[in-house]
Amino acid sequence: MHHNKRNATQAKRSAIRQFTVSESMELLPFLIHKLSGQGRNSIKSLLAHKQVLVNGSVATEYNRLLEPGQTVAINKERATEKPPLIDLSILHEDEDIIVIHKNAGLLSIASPQENEMTAYRQLTEHVRTENPKGRIFVVHRLDRDTSGVMMFAKSEKVQQLLQESWKDMVKERSYIALVEGRVTKPEGTVSSWLKESSTLKMYSSPYPNDGQHAVTHYKTIRVDKNFSLLEVHLETGRKNQIRVHMQDLGHPIVGDKKYGSKSKALNRLGLHAHVLAFEHPTKGNLLRFQSEIPKSFNNPFRQTQ
Incomplete structure (x- = not known):
């Protein structure tokens, strides 16, 4: 169990700093001591953004009491926030499809001449926050000025299934x-x-x-x-x-x-x-x-x- 954890942390070592607790003390003073180059506010910000882990679990309280032998890790990368969706909302998402409501005025997908924030581009960014290789595939379209329900596929296989059997x-x-x-x-x-x-x-x-x-x-x-x-x-x-x-x-x-x-x-x-x-x-x-x-x-x- 511990070996797997250790391997995973080694893979992420570049983004994570780890310290071992040697004597009982509260979390905030411990961090101030270990991260001597960082100001008090930036350390509080790490806690607020859930970037501090004690024995692998997120810790946010300044006065959390640490015990000798515990591990404190600082994850330099913030938890990824989903990009805000503009002129669309997600009605349903699973591993195969995304169903959205689109506002009037939003392009479903861009023609080659256009490079604006389409539904397709926003949903591609949305799936990539969880899976960097994530992709979106067009199944059908709504005209730019039509609002309402629309569906995209999350793989080429599902796109083909839907397009081939759309009528059924x-x-x-x-x-x-x-x-x-x-x-x-x-x-x-x-x-x-x-x-x-x-x-x-x-x-x-x-x-x-x-x-x-x-x-x-x-x-x-x-x-x-x-x-x-x-x-x-x-x-x-x-x-x-x-x-x-x-x-x-x-x-x-x-x-x-x-x-x-x-x-x-x-x-x-x-x-x-x-x-x-x-x-x-x-x-x-x-x-x-x-x-x-x-x-x-x-x-x-x-x-x-």
Whole structure:
């Protein structure tokens, strides 16, 4: 037992200083005596930051009584703090996957030209505080201006499992869309063949079998003469699919200038990834995550009623 401990401490010796206690005394005076070059405040700071160990356990009390034969170790490296997460929060994490809530405005991943704080970069730093070799793998994307639930894999194997069986593994995937105008049908389906123009804008082809088939189901949650709040289920997950299909319906998503919106009722895009439920890629159990509908999505109704 002790040999293993000793080997481990030898490996870390560069970052750790060790002293053996020869006579009974309190911890703070002992440290002041042994670390004669360091000021009293910097020694107190070591205690506060849990960098002092007595016989391998963290000690923070100044008046901790030391006994002869005990070992006092100072770990020069602070316990690693997790970097703060900006515009995202973690809903679930295990050894295989991370599920997050992403705010509107945060890029999922950067295009080669961009080097800003994406969800991908932040989560890579997050996993590396525990495992320096940790990595994050993209499974699906949310547009920058869409908020809500999103998942990443923590290994290439899990990424492939999810991507290959996405249709079978995902049991529920719903969005909330705030759209312009009154949607008169309580529910409906939009189906088209999606293509990308030279300006990277998606559009529905007038010809069948021309492009990627896309199917979107919607239900109304709340409507008035100017706006409708819809629950949207994706049968396929194509780029900008909901945004194009709402424009096709004649009810573009609020704030979506690219796809025909004129309304400035929100200071963001009125699209939110509300629910993601899926079978765990390695354990097989069903997981369901729901991100609350942004409160601002109800504001336009209050103004018009």
